[in-house]
Amino acid sequence: MTTFKDNSNSSSSGTSRSTRSSSPKMSLAEIVEAVAGGDLSVRVTAYDGSAAGPEDAEFGLDLVTPRGTTYLVTAPGDLGLARAYISGDLNLRGSHPGDPYDSLKALSANVSFARPSAMTMATITRSLGLEAFKPIAPPAQEAQPRWRRIAEGLRHSRTRDAEAIHHHYDVSNTFYEWVLGPSMTYTCACYPERDASLETAQDNKYRLVFEKLQLKPGDRLLDIGCGWGGMVRYAARQGVYAIGATLSAEQAAWAQKAIVDEGLSEFAEVRFSDYRDVTESGFDAVSSIGLTEHIGVANYPSYFGFMRDKVKPGGLFLNHCITRPDNKGKHKAGAFIDRYVFPDGELTGSGTIISAVQDVGGLEVVHEENLREHYAMTLRDWNRNLVENWDAAVEEVGESTARLWGLYLAGCRVGFERNIIQLHQVLGVKLTDDGSNGLPLRPWWNA
Template sequence: MKLAQIFETLVGRDLAVRITAYDGSSAGPEDAEFGLNLKTPRGTTYLVTAPGDLGLARAYVAGDLELIGAHPGDPYGALQALAGDLKFGKPSPVELARIARSIGKEHFKLIPPPPQESLPRWRRFAEGLRHSKERDAEVIHYHYDVSNRFYELVLGESMTYTCAVYPTPEATLEEAQENKYRLVFDKLNLQPGDRLLDMGCGWGGMVRYAARRGVHALGVTLSREQAEWAQQAIREQGLSEFAEVRYSDYRDVAESDFDAISSIGLTEHIGVANYPKYFTFMRDKVKAGGLILTHSITRPDNRTRSKAGPFIDRYVFPDGELTGSGTIISRMQDVPRLEVLHEENFRHHYAMTLRDWNQNLVENWDEAVAEVGEGTARLWGLYMAGCRIGFERNIVELHHVLATKLQLDSTTTLPLRPWWEP
């Protein structure tokens, strides 16, 4: 039994994509726009020893599996087509035995994964308990200290690695990122002379936006490379009087009495079990009457398991956890004196953001490969295109949740209705 026929047996014979393999076999329509080519025996071993998205990712990142008809910087179209075909059935025991004999027992022996893969969860205890300061620092280093130059090539001038907010469908990525910072700034009702804490500040985009408007902004990040890049940008833009970015865990911030706190893309890394401490920390750091905004990837319900799947956990966000916006809101409401004011879903905007990041990677492909290697560049193209599909299909969402710290008598001086422009 040939490899392409094995694949056909597992997913059904009504294929929309073309399947080819190194043993000369093929399946699916010859004129298909997209295809999957298994190039090496090592690729077979990856697929057999880690069925599902992890095995596919290993083979693809290692170069053993090729998506025909798609640029590796943006395999979105091919992934969409494959998603329609990858509906694995349940072969009978007789069929499974026949498949196993055809593949050969040598392919069922584990082999080392590609070097881009993080350790499995159970082996990360060497870096400390999950969401300890030590382990959080390690996993943030894994994902964010790839290369500042690589991020410049993918993210563009804004150096912003979070969902943009598009004012119009035709807006550019830079316009949409600037609009995102404008929206966060306005929702936090910031005024010249106010003090802002930006937790998980990345390359300091929110910090610099606020500083240009006369707000004293402190950002903290667990990525040393991000902090160094951000501090240099602050100096070059003449913002040192108002802006600072520290290489620090947010839990080590000693200052308090901030007028507002923003957390843009950090909540996903906190761990759901740690939400009470996380939101209590925010409450304790902000003034009475101050505002808190979380901008985070969420699930469309509050029942799904919070831990990420094997591909995301090993290759993208180790230890990342997602939950529904309802869980975030309820945990904030459980903290005394925190009152949730508003929530908003931006999932379509994240799909558009990922589209534009993929396009940047395509346009800068050769330099990106020279900077980080082809395997890492392929990984990023795969991850961003796959996430785009996830946002389009409502597998994941992106929510803003805005809250305030009430006065001791529960009064507030905020306007009666939302005071910001959409």
Template sequence: MSTLAIGEAIASLLRDGLPVRLEAFDGSVAGPDDADIRLELKNERGLAYLLTAPGDLGMARAYVSGDLVVHGVHEGDPYEAMRLLQNHLRFRAPSPLEAVSLLRGLASSVGLTNLLPAPPPQEALPRWRRTLEGVRHSLTRDAEAIHHHYDVSNRFYELVLGPSMAYTCAVYPTGEASLEEAQEEKFDLVCRKLGLQPGQRLLDIGCGWGGMVRHAAKHYGVQALGVTLSREQAAWAKEAIDADGLGDRAEVRHSDYRDVLESDFDAISSIGLTEHIGVKQYPEYFGWLHDHLRPQGRLLNHCITRHHNEVTSTGQFIDRYVFPDGELTGSGTIIAAAQDAGLEVMHEENLRRHYAMTLRDWCRNLVANWDECVAEVGVGTARVWGLYMAGSRLGFERNEIQLHQVLATRTEDGVDGFELRPHWRP
């Protein structure tokens, strides 16, 4: 079998032609000469990644390792390249004989001994390997999944997230609002929906770096307890609480929420946690929340959802590089699970477009602080974050993923504790 030019092979599978310029290490090219975006496949390892893990995982491996270089965009924000590729790359399905011929021809270009290169060090184990080492969504395995994603570097997160250190969807009061203004509005919206009053007790599960805990304690006078599975987040949050002089009203623990012994909370907020727990765990999760609220106590559940109610994984790239064991479904499934646990759902809101704007601003921060981010975590990890955030932005813009806030209460004897009309609008 003679070798096959890489550019020729890839172009032959595209229905509408290649919208970007592809330059491969074998000297072959494809796509328009004047394209604004240029892909450079630098070596055999990059091609082996593409051959052995077709789809988003193979592309991610090649990109993160530096074997596939995207010219025309910044590594911290490849959004424009991804948008163009998603809009114009439509692969036709080759016949079985054609597929075999293409694979053999390309394989002969790299040599069979190079077809299984080790994945980049940023990649987590595949799900089946994780399952062999621990039961999915056990306390131990959940802690390891959170460690993989969140214990990267507090300084890195400061550079990307900005002063708020809020790694969840912001709420933009206007299209011109800054990221910090939008994160402040998000925390305040949650406080308003929960109807927080001075002296009440708030539990914030999956509290991250303590932004919600500090905001509620400072502006609403509550006793706020936050828990996170990330040791790095808990340490950062304690320092921030002390710096704000909130030590008598706010606390962040390095703990699983299931280990919280206190109960009878006036309010519970869960901002960005539900994505990690697994849909099969929803009954246990919402049951736990119900049992830890006082009568008429309120729950605000804020999480990424699908635009449908099927249970779907997050995709191979997200699972291996970003959210190991992550799982998404629609807001209807979340509402049903809350209701089945005995909670009365009072309100839900979709903030999909707000998350696209949030991701846009995080990418801008990554680009602005690129050199320091690379120095802090390495260029491969920085590329992972640029790729992940730009791709997620596209997902929210295209309505492939959404962000829902679901507000519920522990109604007792028909008493829900709510006013006749919502009071949380500004």
């Protein structure tokens, strides 16, 4: 049984849960525990001197300001915890803010992120007073709730998609360089060995996609949602003519400069453009690496129809995206991800994606694989980069944004490790008029 300690109100070493239940009020530490799910195996402390949980716990939650209390009680669950943590009003004890993985992993077995019961909320209100429940502005990094984004257009309209991409990707190219490393690749790597470096794994990912698409010198590739142009530049180095499209102006500017600096202008181009505005067609292959999460499940038919229309008969396409482990649940992201990371983002299972491809007509899925463990390792290395460059990152974007990224990356790592989310590559081909695909009978790439 968890014990609680309130240094400001009791000289005893602890108070049992049964005693607490009969008490008209709760200490701040008890309130933190309640809004985080209750019965935590980590240590909780608060600025009123109260504490809860094992005294010898390696990891814990430290509530340091009244503002943090308001964040926690006005948005119980992951959103309130994120607000308090990002603003510096709540600390995760036992880990670096650039990589709070160990703390989150310890918490993940206990924190339910479920709203406390009405009775518990009534006790919390009585304990804190109504003043603590007066709404306050969230951290500046938070996007508006879904219902208020209508001013930016309907969900997944061109205007609203552009704003969502701007929110996440136009943070700072310099900051991304600190986190992502020299490859500037913000998608799951593919590790040839468990001890491979991040750069080796990212290069190997591009190699894998290139080989799956059967690209060769002189071919034409369209990479939609191309980010900083990693796939475009990889293909161009192999003599492939590649066009990339991104809705991030900062990504496009960085990518075009990298193309020029590498002497690849003859082969490569990255456009600041909605992928739907690409007018060329007849490509030998189309790749989409990390874009589907932003598309919206309802738009899958037009999305995969676009790929079909852009690739020539017998040409290949590859879709690489984060997925859910099943096809039954909701598509919308949780409050934290939706407000702070990917506004309007949607995830579904790989089966839904494959079905959408098959239902378009004229396309055939020939292979799919799950790189879930690889993404956990990728996130581990991004967190490591953030820790190593913490001071520079904070100077570039501010401590709140840096804390947000540390929390987000580490939290996603826990999600991939626990099979809450996955990463699937789906490879397909545009059939010829007679239904043939012209492909080898067995996989032709080096796995």
